[in-house]
Amino acid sequence: MLEGLGSSLKDALKKLAGKTVVDRGAVEELVKDLQRALLQADVNVRLVMQLSQAIKTRALDEAPPKGMAVREHVLRIVYQELVRLMGSAGDVKLGPQTILMAGLQGSGKTTTTAKLARYFQRKGLKTAVICADTFRPGAYEQLSTLCSRINIPCYGQPGEKDARLIVRNGLKEKENAEVVIIDTQGRHALEDDLIAEIIDLNIMSSATHRWLVLDAAIGQKASEQAKKFHEAINIDGVIITKMDGTAKGGGALSAVSETGAGIVFIGSGETIDDLERFEADSFISRLLGMGDLKALMEKAQEMAGETEVDVNAMMRGKFTLRDMYKQLEALNKMGPLKQIMGMLPLGNVELPADVYDVTSTKMSRYRIIMDSMTAKELDDPSVIGSSRIQRIAAGAGASPDEVRELLKYYKNMKRMLKGVKGGGGKFNMQRLMKRFGGT
Amino acid sequence: MFEGLREKLQKISAGLEQGIRSGSATAEVSEEPGQEQARKDPNLLGKVKVLITDREFVISEKEIAESLAELELVLLENDVALPVTEEIIAQVRSRLVGKRRKIGENVDILVISALRESLLEVLGEGFDLLSYIKSHEKPVKILFTGVNGTGKTTTVAKVGAFLKKNGFSVVIGAGDTFRAGALEQIDVHASRLGIKIIQHQQGADPSAVLFDAVQYAEAHKSDAVLADTAGRFHNRVNLMNQLDKIRRVMKPDLIVYVDEAVAGNDAVIRAFEFEKTVGADAVVLTKADMDPKGGAAISIAHTIGKPLMFLGTGQGYDDLVAFSPKKMVDELLLEAA
Numbered sequence: 001m002l003e004g005l006g007s008s009l010k011d012a013l014k015k016l017a018g019k020t021v022v023d024r025g026a027v028e029e030l031v032k033d034l035q036r037a038l039l040q041a042d043v044n045v046r047l048v049m050q051l052s053q054a055i056k057t058r059a060l061d062e063a064p065p066k067g068m069a070v071r072e073h074v075l076r077i078v079y080q081e082l083v084r085l086m087g088s089a090g091d092v093k094l095g096p097q098t099i100l101m102a103g104l105q106g107s108g109k110t111t112t113t114a115k116l117a118r119y120f121q122r123k124g125l126k127t128a129v130i131c132a133d134t135f136r137p138g139a140y141e142q143l144s145t146l147c148s149r150i151n152i153p154c155y156g157q158p159g160e161k162d163a164r165l166i167v168r169n170g171l172k173e174k175e176n177a178e179v180v181i182i183d184t185q186g187r188h189a190l191e192d193d194l195i196a197e198i199i200d201l202n203i204m205s206s207a208t209h210r211w212l213v214l215d216a217a218i219g220q221k222a223s224e225q226a227k228k229f230h231e232a233i234n235i236d237g238v239i240i241t242k243m244d245g246t247a248k249g250g251g252a253l254s255a256v257s258e259t260g261a262g263i264v265f266i267g268s269g270e271t272i273d274d275l276e277r278f279e280a281d282s283f284i285s286r287l288l289g290m291g292d293l294k295a296l297m298e299k300a301q302e303m304a305g306e307t308e309v310d311v312n313a314m315m316r317g318k319f320t321l322r323d324m325y326k327q328l329e330a331l332n333k334m335g336p337l338k339q340i341m342g343m344l345p346l347g348n349v350e351l352p353a354d355v356y357d358v359t360s361t362k363m364s365r366y367r368i369i370m371d372s373m374t375a376k377e378l379d380d381p382s383v384i385g386s387s388r389i390q391r392i393a394a395g396a397g398a399s400p401d402e403v404r405e406l407l408k409y410y411k412n413m414k415r416m417l418k419g420v421k422g423g424g425g426k427f428n429m430q431r432l433m434k435r436f437g438g439t
Numbered sequence: 440m441f442e443g444l445r446e447k448l449q450k451i452s453a454g455l456e457q458g459i460r461s462g463s464a465t466a467e468v469s470e471e472p473g474q475e476q477a478r479k480d481p482n483l484l485g486k487v488k489v490l491i492t493d494r495e496f497v498i499s500e501k502e503i504a505e506s507l508a509e510l511e512l513v514l515l516e517n518d519v520a521l522p523v524t525e526e527i528i529a530q531v532r533s534r535l536v537g538k539r540r541k542i543g544e545n546v547d548i549l550v551i552s553a554l555r556e557s558l559l560e561v562l563g564e565g566f567d568l569l570s571y572i573k574s575h576e577k578p579v580k581i582l583f584t585g586v587n588g589t590g591k592t593t594t595v596a597k598v599g600a601f602l603k604k605n606g607f608s609v610v611i612g613a614g615d616t617f618r619a620g621a622l623e624q625i626d627v628h629a630s631r632l633g634i635k636i637i638q639h640q641q642g643a644d645p646s647a648v649l650f651d652a653v654q655y656a657e658a659h660k661s662d663a664v665l666a667d668t669a670g671r672f673h674n675r676v677n678l679m680n681q682l683d684k685i686r687r688v689m690k691p692d693l694i695v696y697v698d699e700a701v702a703g704n705d706a707v708i709r710a711f712e713f714e715k716t717v718g719a720d721a722v723v724l725t726k727a728d729m730d731p732k733g734g735a736a737i738s739i740a741h742t743i744g745k746p747l748m749f750l751g752t753g754q755g756y757d758d759l760v761a762f763s764p765k766k767m768v769d770e771l772l773l774e775a776a
Contacts (some may be wrong), residue, residue, distance in 0.1 A: 039521050040521050040704045042704050044580025045515050074671075080477060104729060107588060108587070108588055137623060138621060138622070138623035138626075138630060139624075141620040142618065142619040142621070142623075143619075216705070217705040217706070218701050218703060219704065219734070220517065220703065221701045221729065221730045225701075242588070244674075245673070245674060245703035246701070246708045247704075248704070249710075318747065417547070
């Protein structure tokens with residue numbers, strides 16, 4: 001996500017590399033590129049103008065701290081201003097609560113409702129959903145199908161036209177659930193009767209949270225819509241959906257600045273687990289091409305609860321085939337490799353396409369091959385010579401070439417992780433973040 | 440719709456007029472003491488010459504630069520994508536700069552016509568579905584495509600209602616076999632409208648469903664087949680290949696690309712990708728009631744150069760408006776003209 005924006009920013013910043021004094025021309029050029037990038041990401045025009053003005057003034061007026069290169073100085077200002085624009089992440093408490101979903105037609109409320117239910121379920125909370133969409137045909141079937149796949153109770157009264165009644169009954173029915181999520185009909189801010197309805201639903205359910213669901217592709221209208229929703233039910237969280245497309249999600253930032261509510265989640269795919277917590281820091285790190293360690297760790301820890309896999313193997317210095325075996329198992333659960341890699345701080349490195357190109361069938365082949373290896377081979381792959389390759393291949397029912405391919409993949413992986421750990425070099429994220437932290 | 444944009448465009452037109460007027464004012468002043476200045480600036484000399492000989496003014500780039508920059512912001516604020524905005528601005532500029540106008544000629548008309556020309560050029564012609572169906576061999580097969588959540592299914596229902604009202608017989612093919620609840624959704628629409636629907640169960644091959652729908656229409660001599668499909672993102676290769684397969688199997692006469700009026704810059708990217716992979720013959724812009732300013736219409740039309748057929752303007756079956764570019768631009772520039 002936001003790759004396009006990230007790369008144009010990188011281009012802009014490149015122009016400052018190697019400069020020793022802040023040069024007005026370069027800063028102006030940077031700001032102009034930044035403006036273009038943000039406008040193309042659908043960030044509100046007025047916000048863009050404010051932001052670029054602030055960055056320009058600060059970059060030219062503030063002296064770089066001692067020992068900091070001009071490029072890093074400007075990068076830091078850009079980073080800080082962007083963080084300020086995004087605000088902090090919305091709060092998500094893991095406790096009893098009622099969540100009211102609101103949003104425009106087709107923004108993905110129902111899918112997100114199911115994803116959220118899954119999220120809270122995984123955190124060990126008893127979760128239930130209520131379908132209060134009385135308008136769209138098939139809405140109840142959609143939600144109940146999604147929920148039955150993950151064993152979440154779903155309350156609804158298909159055929160009933162009064163959403164207020166459904167919510168009242170649903171809350172009574174599901175009162176022993178810890179988290180109740182109410183899915184509502186899509187509506188937009190200019191439909192007065194529907195706005196009146198959601199105000200009623202909010203009061204009736206005394207919802208703990210009212211989250212606005214926004215399509216990543218939404219343009220300049222996001223501002224106005226968010227404002228109206230905020231006036232009606234006091235939005236306290238924003239969810240951006242469809243971040244797996246090419247849209248950059250800048251429209252949601254307008255909603256954030258309009259409501260003062262933080263972004264709580266990001267939807268990034270069609271399956272039930274494609275929901276990430278939002279964190280401004282990670283969002284911008286990714287934006288600037290610095291990867292997102294935090295999100296990866298959070299996801300990894302959650303997975304660690306389910307399997308006894310040592311996911312930290314990825315981050316550890318010693319990386320053996322055994323680690324890779326566990327990792328492949330973990331990756332299967334964590335989602336597509338590309339998604340995971342997107343979260344790693346790989347800086348401007350373009351990973352070779354074939355690293356991603358390991359399909360799940362190939363992964364299971366790899367695991368079979370590794371099952372045919374001895375403990376020694378798994379711990380120290382360097383002992384594997386051609387005769388061992390023959391034996392492994394025969395044992396796994398694979399061809400020697402497949403074994404070699406696996407070894408090659410392992411080597412690539414190892415080399416890549418070395419870069420991630422960042423003992424030095426330009427991709428050392430920890431060092432960079434530490435500097436940013438010194439606001 | 441488009442009120443907001445119109446208001447702002449009018450303000451801009453006023454700005455442009457002012458630019459041209461003040462430009463011409465300075466030219467008039469320099470007419471008499473102009474010799475010395477004219478030597479410094481050869482353009483000015485030319486200007487003065489034109490002024491004296493033909494009693495005309497030449498519009499310079501500098502005079503309208505500020506207004507154009509403002510116009511650019513207005514278009515951006517109304518969700519016209521950045522590259523599209525830049526092109527429209529460049530067009531208006533090239534239409535105005537260097538143009539001569541006679542002293543008595545109304546500046547308004549010049550500015551408005553430059554804008555009108557640019558916008559009309561971008562929007563192209565509308566698309567008349569009824570006469571298309573009348574003039575083609577039946578059944579006319581129409582495939583609806585687009586990303587998730589733009590309103591394809593609702594649009595299929597609305598178009599079905601529209602055709603039925605105009606006396607055509609219609610069959611709907613329930614090609615969204617992926618999303619939970621999609622089959623129920625289109626089924627309810629069809630039964631409410633009294634339209635025959637062909638569907639398989641959830642997870643079935645959409646190509647097979649739509650092929651069956653076409654077969655049914657041929658056997659029953661229906662006038663049109665409306666093929667709904669699952670929403671898909673243009674960067675999902677497998678799903679786009681599936682769509683391509685659907686196209687090969689059902690051989691649609693018309694591919695209608697559906698997108699929403701609230702979309703921002705991404706509208707350009709996805710329209711381009713859909714057009715590239717499976718083609719598009721016409722565009723339906725939904726949720727125009729949400730974003731009455733309609734910048735996305737300009738973005739999409741400019742990107743793929745295909746006509747807009749309908750605007751979706753609400754949740755009822757009748758909330759479907761035939762798109763007419765002339766009417767839109769006229770309305771946009773009504774009071775300014």
